[in-house]
Amino acid sequence: AQSVTQLDSHVSVSEGTPVLLRCNYSSSYSPSLFWYVQHPNKGLQLLLKYTSAATLVKGINGFEAEFKKSETSFHLTKPSAHMSDAAEYFCVVGASNTGKLIFGQGTTLQVKP
Amino acid sequence: DAGVIQSPRHEVTEMGQEVTLRCKPISGHDYLFWYRQTMMRGLELLIYFNNNVPIDDSGMPEDRFSAKMPNASFSTLKIQPSEPRDSAVYFCATSGADRDIQYFGAGTRLSVL
Secondary structure, three states: OOEEEEOOOEEEEEOOOOEEEOEEEEOOOOOOEEEEEEOOOOOEEEEEEEOOOOOEEEOHHHOEEEEEOOOOEEEEEEOOOOHHHOEEEEEEEEOOOOOOEEEOOOEEEEEEO | OOOOEEEOOEEEEOOOOOEEEEEEOOOOOOEEEEEEEEOOOEEEEEEEEEOOEEEEOOOOOOOOEEEEEEEOOEEEEEEOOOOHHHOEEEEEEEEOOOOOOOEEOOOEEEEEO
């Protein structure tokens, strides 16, 4: 069975400083992993997707994530936070070939001026 | 394409009333998912369809919930009778050729008084 665990429910950073949102996954096979973002009162939007082509995945808005099999991690990073990055971030694993996605509990990113 | 369109955006109803949520998928997408999001439980998959056929409804909480997809351009999620614990944001999402990437609507915020 597949699952994801987001290690922080809330992260607070200052504008211009790096962002690190942590995610560990569990999967019995090579997983498809994603990060989705949800801005207040909006639907979820795909940030990036990993599917084994490259371990470092670049997404939209300057975000990237690195797949580390040895650590079963897929942490999301950004070198410099912007106020507009304040949102809820979800780490997601694809459930085999079903089309279903399994969502983590989410991490709220707060960006302080 | 206008994306996934959900209606209404907000619904306030009284306990015992029937509630119908609507979703128009992105044209050409053959997977449609209904999710429920609450603070306590996070994002839960309720049911999903492939080519208008329900594939997995194991997430539907109880018989009060039902979902239909009469054609490729429309789906409904119905709650009858509604209860206060059904209060949540309900999202519809669809996917196409890359079934791993889901596109979310803006959601329907349901309040049952």
